[in-house]
Amino acid sequence: MTLDFAHKPRSAGQGTPIAHALPGGGLPHEVDHHLWRAGLCYHLDEVAESHLRQALALAPGRSAVLIGLYRFYFYKGRLSEALEIARCCVAKAARESGLPDDWPDVNAVDAAFGRYENILSRFYLFSLKAYAYLQMRLGNLDEGRAAAEKLLELDPTDKIGGKVLLEVIEGMGKDDDD
Secondary structure, eight states: OOOOSSOOOOOTTSOOOGGGGSTTOOOOHHHHHHHHHHHHTTTSHHHHHHHHHHHHHHSTTOHHHHHHHHHHHHHTTOHHHHHHHHHHHHHHHHHHHTOOSSGGGOOGGGTTTTOTTOHHHHHHHHHHHHHHHHHHHTTOHHHHHHHHHHHHHHOTTOSSOOHHHHHHHHHTTOOTTO
């Protein structure tokens, strides 16, 4: 089974690739091609990762490439590597949004986190959620809880779904009868 974490490169007149909706706009054709090939070769770990690494070398820090790498590592169960990519995504979104470098220092008034059309703010929130989740999965519960609490502070209406992370932490260690 091939997971569609990348998209097929498109030529002129075929519509807009997903990369245009991500921070940073469209990708160079060669980068787009490597992402597409990585998706096709998903079942071949070394080949898929090689394409992702080539895309990263050609377009370091581009959101679409980082998302492709994150998904690859996540779905392959390589959670420590996925966490590193999540950290990169949080840092990238913070830098491009003019937010503090350290996520604990970010406040709800620092950006329009509640506005759907604010792509960078949404990218920041989703990246922070990924960071919190992976910290939890890797056993770093205090860090995961703190990041999930920050996520809810920035997204009090819970559009991103951070509350479920806190519910998981709260439910850990409880018997089914509790």
